[in-house]
Amino acid sequence: MSDTQVLPGVHPVALGDGVHAFFTSAAGGVSPAPWSTAAAADGSDAGHGLNLGLNVSDDPARVAVNRARVARHLGAPVAYATQVHGATVLPLGGAERELWSAPEPPGTAGEGDALVTTEGRLGLGVLVADCVPxxxxxxxxxxxxxAHAGRKGVLSGVVLRALDAMVERGADLARVRAAVGPAVCGLCxxxxxxxxxxxxxxxPQTFATTRAGTPGLDLPAGVVAQLAERxxxxxxVDRCTLEEEALFSHRRASVSGTTTGRQAGIIALI
Structure with missing residues (x-):
């Protein structure tokens, strides 16, 4: 994929030579409200939302445009799974790269909450709107x-299963680098x-108390602890999706009785 595109609001992370990794925001796409935010649309809802999720009632044609923009930013096709809050890891390779490089790529790589690959120039995407990417x-x-680590994913150890899949493909845990992206924080x-x-x-590291003094969960802290165990x-990336309007938040949208989009964590071998 030779034509690249720079997206606004992207949060890059350094995970080593030959690895391109970043987290998207709600900005830079073509989706209108409620799949955009005021912050993402620079003070308007003129259709600038970068919703990457297919299961939130957005027009699939708009989602396809948004996903194509992410692929151009990466410089490679990006595969996404249908996430079900489980611990299944889907392995992807050359055949999947061809599928996701097609003019009309598939909507999903299958049901699962983690993806793993040794294939170069094949992006892996994890979709979130409060859960931990x-x-x-x-x-x-x-x-x-x-890996997509919500409450159920943390309990089922989806991140640990992803690490297992990496080791099966030659990874050494002493060399593995990780980035834990924007998610709802324990105070919220x-x-x-x-x-x-x-x-x-x-x-235990998930135990939290909210600003209101009520029971809470700090899922990012739990994921960091699970990684440390290995x-x-x-x-x-210490950014709270509920607090930052430049990011999609399912919990924030639910308060107003509406839906919202999905941002993503993206990684590829280049």
Whole structure:
């Protein structure tokens, strides 16, 4: 893919030589409200939302345009899964690169909440709007992966399963680099006390109290802790999706009774 495009609001992360990784924002696309935000559209809802999700009632044709813009920013096709809050890891290779390079790429790589590949110039995308997007790379073994870690994903260990899949393909955990992207923070993510206790019993670092003094969950902290258990250090992008209007937030949209878009974490071997 030779024609590149620069997207606004992208948050790049350095995960090693030969790896291109970044997190998108809500800006830079063609979707109107409610799949855009005021901040993303520079004070208007003129259709600048970069919604990358197909399951939020946006026009699939607009989503295709938005996804194509992300692929041009990356300089390679990007594959996405149908995420179901589980722990399935989908391996992708040369055949999938051909599919996602087609003029009309498939809408999904299948049902799963993590993707792994050793294929060069094949982007992996993880879609979020409050859950934790995780990017993983061993730049020496040339293995990359993404994982979608919501509350259920943290409990099921989806990030750990992604690491297992990387090791099966030659990665060394001592070399793996990780980026934990924007997600709802523990000061904002209010949950019932029983739910907090259930998750914290499995991953104690998720235990949180919100600004209002109510039970909360810090899922990014939980993911960082799970990575640390395997000896993997993580760069944490400390941005809260609920607080930042430049990012999509399912919880913020739910308060107003509407839907919202999905941003993504993107990674590829280049």
């Amino acid at each position: 995780v990017l993983l790379a061993d730049p020496v073994a040339r293995v990359v992966a993404v 993510y209010e949950v019932p006390a029983a739910m907090r206790d259930e998750v914290a019993a499995a991953v 000896g993997v250090a993580a760069v944490r």
